[in-house]
Amino acid sequence: MGRMGIGLQMYTLRDETARDFPGTLRKVAALGYEGVEFAGYGGMTPPQLKNLLEELQLRAIGSHVSVSDLKDRLEEVVEMNAAIGASYVVCPYLTVEQRSEGALADTVSLFQKASRELAKHGIRFGYHNHDFELTETVGGERLFDRLFGMMSNEECFVEMDVCWVHHGGQDPLEYIRKYAGRVPLIHLKDMRTLENGKAQTVELGQGEIDLPAVISAAGSAGAEWLIVEQDHCQNPPLESIETSMRWLKTNYL
Numbered sequence: 001m002g003r004m005g006i007g008l009q010m011y012t013l014r015d016e017t018a019r020d021f022p023g024t025l026r027k028v029a030a031l032g033y034e035g036v037e038f039a040g041y042g043g044m045t046p047p048q049l050k051n052l053l054e055e056l057q058l059r060a061i062g063s064h065v066s067v068s069d070l071k072d073r074l075e076e077v078v079e080m081n082a083a084i085g086a087s088y089v090v091c092p093y094l095t096v097e098q099r100s101e102g103a104l105a106d107t108v109s110l111f112q113k114a115s116r117e118l119a120k121h122g123i124r125f126g127y128h129n130h131d132f133e134l135t136e137t138v139g140g141e142r143l144f145d146r147l148f149g150m151m152s153n154e155e156c157f158v159e160m161d162v163c164w165v166h167h168g169g170q171d172p173l174e175y176i177r178k179y180a181g182r183v184p185l186i187h188l189k190d191m192r193t194l195e196n197g198k199a200q201t202v203e204l205g206q207g208e209i210d211l212p213a214v215i216s217a218a219g220s221a222g223a224e225w226l227i228v229e230q231d232h233c234q235n236p237p238l239e240s241i242e243t244s245m246r247w248l249k250t251n252y253l
Contacts (some may be wrong), residue, residue: 007227008241012231012240031245039092061227062089063081063088067095082121108150124184159185162187183218190203205244228244
C-alpha cells in the first residue's frame with residue numbers, strides 16, 4: 001500500500017480565492033499540500049492555471065462540477081481539466097428534484113454521458129456524498145447505494161466524504177470497505193455534533209471522527225488521495241487548513 005497524497009478542496013478557501021485566487025494557491029502550496037481539488041478557477045484560463053500549478057508543483061486532483069455545468073458547459077469542463085492534468089471530475093451535490101425517484105434515472109443518464117466524454121481525455125467521473133444520501137431512500141434502498149448501484153465503477157466512482165457518512169448515521173469504515181476499489185478520493189473531514197443535532201465541521205483531530213481508522217481503511221480500499229475540506233471554519237480558513245496539515249504531519253505523513 002503506497003502513501004496517499006494529501007490534497008485540499010479549494011471550496012474551504014472560497015472567500016480567500018474570491019479576493020486573490022493565484023495568491024491563495026501559493027499559500028496552499030507553501031503549507032505543504034500536494035494537490036488541490038477545484039471548485040471554480042478564479043477566472044483563469046486553462047493555460048494560465050496549468051502554468052501556475054506547474055510553478056507551484058501542485059497536482060490538479062480534479063474539480064467539483066455542478067449538474068448544470070455538466071449539462072450545459074461540459075466542453076469547457078473537459079478543456080480546463082484536460083489542460084491542467086486533472087484525473088477526476090466530481091459532481092458534488094444533487095438537489096431534491098435531481099435525486100427524486102422520478103428524476104434519478106435522468107440524472108444517472110446525464111452522469112453517464114459526462115463520464116463517457118471525460119473518459120475520452122483520461123478523466124474519471126465521480127460523485128461526492130453529503131448526509132442525505134444516507135438518510136433518504138429510493139425504492140426501499142439508501143440513495144447512496146441506489147445511485148452508485150445504477151452505474152458501474154468505470155462510469156462513476158465514489159468520492160466519499162466521511163464526515164457526512166457519519167452524520168448520516170452510518171459507519172464511514174463500513175462504507176469505505178463496502179466500496180473498496182471504487183474510492184480513489186476520500187474527503188478527510190472532522191466534525192462535532194451540536195446540541196441541535198447539526199454538524200459543525202472542525203479542523204482535523206478536533207472532532208468525533210476516528211480519523212486514524214479512516215486513513216487506514218482508505219489505504220486498504222485503494223484510495224489515492226486524502227482531501228481536506230472544512231465546509232465552515234470557526235477560525236480564519238487559512239489557519240484552519242494549516243492546523244489540519246499539522247495534524248496530518250503528526251499522525252500520517
